[in-house]
């Protein structure tokens with residue numbers, strides 16, 4: 011059974027595993043915490059006489075309302091990592107007990123263990139994405155990956171060179187809403203991961219994407235549709251992107267990552283720590299407060315540089331690893 015799952019993963023480059031998580035127990039607490047943050051933002055940014063009305067809005071209406079207020083770095087209040095660039099001492103990020111619980115979720119780790127073995131670290135490449143219908147988005151964030159579409163990329167493309175070479179990275183993508191082609195699920199090209207890492211470039215905002223990725227649109231793709239409770243697993247060379255959200259509904263997800271203990275994380279300034287080990291002695295971070303403190307320390311370490319990570323783009327010099335020469 012174990013090797014069947016791994017064989018399928020190695021063959022396809024992805025797995026959609028159904029009913030791993032319980033919505034009320036594992037996912038709803040995170041949405042509750044998101045709503046708590048929204049209420050704080052209402053207090054902070056909405057005129058006093060309007061606050062009571064806005065508090066009564068449902069989750070979606072409240073988020074839409076707040077997103078129109080031009081709050082600086084609005085996404086960042088809900089993102090589970092500090093910002094990539096323009097880091098300041100006030101830069102916020104979303105670190106709650108509920109997120110910590112998800113990273114350590116034993117049902118997730120049981121599946122990761124089947125793919126990379128029993129010694130598992132949490133990898134700091136992690137994001138939360140709240141995607142409104144695209145028709146509500148400003149043009150400048152249409153392709154930013156967090157609120158808008160995510161361009162074609164491989165996750166190894168956003169690691170350091172050491173990470174690209176030495177890290178067995180697994181992406182665990184977790185939907186909080188039913189995710190379909192219409193509201194912007196991810197798509198992938200099965201099997202293409204076997205070609206290794208392609209050359210990536212950065213767009214004007216620094217977002218990494220596969221060079222000449224328009225060629226991928228001509229290949230046969232698979233839509234990674236999933237329901238709350240399911241998880242989608244990707245390998246570090248799995249080619250993927252997300253579709254536009256052309257529905258009238260939100261699409262919310264968190265992507266966590268794990269790698270084999272002892273390997274570099276690929277984001278050297280940020281925390282990576284053991285979450286599962288046969289020899290429990292390797293587990294040094296075992297509660298929420300410790301986890302919070304290692305992220306806060308990492309942020310302090312990054313402050314003089316003003317960034318938390320950088321991609322090396324183009325990934326390779328020369329054209330040998332350009333998609334056009336490999337498919």
Ligand SMILES: O=C(O)CCC(=O)C(=O)O
Pocket residue numbers: 139155159160165181183196250251252263265
């Ligand atoms: O959720 C998305 O839009 C994209 C996620 C993704 O690219 C990733 O997790 O690597």
